[in-house]
Amino acid sequence: MSVLSCRPVPPANDSLPIELVELKERVEALPPKVRAELGPTVEEVLEQARFRGRILSVARDALEQLRLDLEMARFDLDATRRERETLRQLLNNQR
Template structure:
C-alpha cells in the first residue's frame, strides 16, 4: 500500500480499483519518481471524486424530478376529473 511518508492521497472505497493499483505502484517507485507523479495523481483523484459528487447530485435531481412529475400527473388527473364532473352537472 501507499507508504506513510508518501504524499499521495490515501485510497478509499470511492476510488476505482485501477487508481488504487496505480497509487500502489507509484508508492513502490523510487522517491524521485514518486515526487514527479504525486501532483498529477492527486489531480486525477480529485477529478474522480468531483465527478462522483456531480453524478450523485444529478441522480438526486432526477429522482426529485420523477417524483414531481408523478405529483403533476396526479394533479392533472384530478383537475380533469373535476372538470368532467362540472361539465356533467
C-alpha cells in the same frame, strides 16, 4: 418542490474506480524520487475522479427529483380532470 437528499457520503476510496486506487498504491510503492514526481499528478487525477463522481451523484439526484415532480404533476393533472368532469356532470344534471 425540491427536497435535499440526506444520503451518507461514501468514503473517498468507494467513489474511485479500482484502477485509480491501484495506480495510487503502485505509485506509493515507487522510490521516493519517482514518487515525488508522479505523486502530485496522481493526486490531481484522483481529485478529478472524485469531483466527477460528485457531479454524477448530483445529476442523478436531480433526475430522480425531476421524475418525482413529473409524477406528482401527472397525478395532479388527472385529479383536476376528474374534478372538472364531475362538475360538468353536476352542471348538466341541474339544467
